[in-house]
Amino acid sequence: MIREQTGQNFMVKILNTLPSESGLTRIEYEGPRIALFSTNPAYFILNSNIISNMVNSVKKRIIIRTDESIRKSEAECADVLRKVLPSGVKISRLLFDPAVGEVTALVENLTMEYSMSDQDNAILSEKTGWRFLVRRAPKDFGIIEQINSILVRRANERVRFYKEVGEKIFRPRLNERTEVSLVFLGGFNEVGRSCTLVTTNESNVLLDCGINSFSSDMTTFAPRFDVTGLNIDDIDCVLLSHAHLDHSGFLPMLFRHGYRGPIYCSEPTIPLTYLLLKDNIQLIEELSFMGPTSKEIEDVITHMIALPYAVVTDITPDIRLTLANAGHILGSSITHLHFGNGDHNLVYSGDFRFGRSLALENAYWNFQRVETLIVESTLGGKEDILQPREETNQKLLELINSCLSRGGNLLFPVPILGQSQELILTLSGFAKTGMLSAKICIEKSIGEASSIYETYMECLSKEIRQELDGYSINMFKPPKSQIVESKKLRKGSHLIVSPSSMLTHGPSVGYLGQIYDDPLSAVVFTSQILPNTPAHGLVKGKKDVVIEGKMLNVECRVESFVDFTNHSDYGQILAYVKRMKQKLRKVIVNHGDKSKAQNLAGAINRIHRIHTQHPLVEEAVKLV
Known part of the structure; x- marks a missing residue:
């Protein structure tokens, strides 16, 4: 016999558990979660053990949502939040999500030590009717704001979608046998x-x-x-x-x-x-x-x-x-x-x-x-054994200084995500210790991705979280670096960090077109090279490669450091x-x-x- 609780069973169990002062107005599916809507969310915030006990009882994820009837305007919310946050913490953006009744506050000067207390959360929920999340403000708001715009515009559709998903998840099992x-x-x-x-x-x-x-x-x-x-x-x-x-x-x-x-x-x-x-x-x-x-x-x-x-x-x-x-x-x-x-x-x-x-x-x-x-x-x-990063960093620094001392440029074709951020952190370390003083050009899409890295600083390594502790520090934008968009190189030496990594498309192809015939410059790969790509031909020593239909006779130096792999x-x-x-x-x-x-x-x-x-x-x- 199947003993799984049906949705109706555990909803009844929750209703019978809560007192009237909880302000519970309804229970809904919210995808894989059970959402409890309340006109008194502070009750749940200040009595978190109640939710813990319910979760242990019904074995389901439970989340508290504010009832729509108590939600205040965006302007009122902003005013209340400014009074609750510590002085010196500047609110850059408030992103409202009406589908779930949450507000994400993107703030400057957010430190690792700061986290909103239950008391502050209860005050905010009581005075605004919204639940608040606090995140570090990115340097570039473009992607975050575009996503928020989509979520707000399609909020009603999402509410219906979450209910449908929950109904499918929490239906009774039809067959007890597992295959x-x-x-x-x-x-x-x-x-x-x-x-x-x-x-x-x-x-x-x-x-x-x-x-x-x-x-x-x-x-x-x-x-x-x-x-x-x-x-x-x-x-x-x-x-x-x-x-x-x-x-x-x-x-x-x-x-x-x-x-x-x-x-x-x-x-x-x-x-x-x-x-x-x-x-x-x-x-x-x-x-x-x-x-x-x-x-x-x-x-x-x-x-x-x-x-x-x-x-x-x-x-x-x-x-x-x-x-x-x-x-x-x-x-x-x-x-x-x-x-x-x-x-x-x-x-x-x-x-x-x-x-x-x-x-x-x-x-x-x-x-x-x-x-x-x-x-x-x-x-x-x-054969795929990586060298210690310290050795790779030393070789990379020697290559960079060799090219720069001769007046050349260095192109790093990289993916937008992962290896580009690892490379930027390495270059940033070189620059901050005085070992690198060249101009660093970071393509816009990589800058956007790096900005998202900073927003979710809790997911980064402990060392980087400590470095990012304070809004003024930007580990993903080294000294003398600039965000560019398919830039035409001017006189002087540059380090260019640009997608794509295999030179099949993207801005890196345009940059290669500016340095391929310069023996003083270098193309430096930091990722695994896939067969049947222009990058593969260059790494294997080919001088004549076809890129976007054009034959290039490559005279610049070509190097590969796969130890930056993720x-x-x-x-x-x-x-x-x-x-x-x-x-x-x-x-x-x-x-x-x-x-x-x-x-x-x-x-x-x-x-x-x-x-x-x-x-x-x-x-x-x-x-x-």
Whole structure:
């Protein structure tokens, strides 16, 4: 007999628990949460144990919302907030979200020591009728404000959507038996279009939904949904590990074909995904496919539901989700899925770094239970061992000074997210210690991404959080640096940090066109070089390369420092598996070229004695 509580059962239980002074007006589904609407939210804020007891009783996530009848105007809210915040804390923006009754205050001079007390929160809720969140104000408000505009404009639609999602999640299970299978739709024995379908008796869930942005053939550009036998509206939800296009790029097209379900991810992943999708509309169109429309990108944002790390959340009647830090880029998540009543547990690494970087903490590994691990193999070859960062930094600094002393320029083609921020932090360290004095040009899209990093400072490494403690310090904008937009280089030496990393498109192509014939200048790659790209030809020593249809005879210096990668190397992947060894029954290798996936699978099998597979796209595996 199935013992799961139905939605009506636990709602009645909550109603019977609360006294009249709680001001409870109604209970609604809010996606994977149960929202309690109250005319007296201060009661719950000052009696937080009541919510804790309810959560323990009904085993569901509960959140307090203010009843619409008590919500004051935006001007009144701003006036009240200024009186509550400490003197010297300047409010830059107030972002209202009427769908959930929350206000995000973006403030300057926000320090790590400051957090709003329960007393202040209660005062604000009582006087304004809104719940307040406080965040560090970014240097560039563009992306954050655009997303807020979308959320406000589509607030009524989101309220209906949240209710529909909750009704599907909290319905009774139809079958007590647990069966779990995986269908590999992309990203296996290849890099790009990451997508895995997880199926149970009750659910169909996607792990990522990306594109191969270097393919112009639809059979290798997009996930192979044609092999599943499912309609798009049969998919219950998408779990997005992070914002990179090889994991997120097909989401707008999913909505084009009728998907209307939730996308679960960490909070920083929402603005970063929006930034990358908008930035790459032209790229997708250049591959001879109809790129995403603004409406489709808005659909993605409207259906994203942010979840914090380390919180267990029901996402279907028989699957519970927990996200954990992956250490790859801001907001990147390792996904833990708990099936049925603990019948099986799956961890999907996504892209992860099991080693400290300047920007982020080490990837999380200590899951209580995990029987199956899907792990990436981007650097799965035996030769893929990273050098200590100190050695790499010294070599990089010597190269920079060599070029600058001769009057040359340095171009760093980088992705918008991840390695660009790591490189900027490194250059910032050089500049602040007096080892670098050159002008640094940072392309606008990278500046926008770095600004989002600062807003979510709680997700950064401890060292960077301490550096950012105070609004005047900007670790992602080194001394003598400027934000530029496809700039024409003037006289003098420059360091240029610009996308794209493979020189297939974007501003870096234009900058290369200005320095390719200058033997005093250099192109410096800091990421893994993918085959069949202009970058690959240059790193392999080719002098004549075709870029955007134009043949260039490259005379500038070409260097590669892959040690700035935000992926785990061969040794780090094996160490990660070792940490879970006692719990694992099966390892499935993905996200790597065929040779690297095969090598890593063989090594895990041989060294750790764990059954390991490296399946192909279109294959399937039954777990339970």
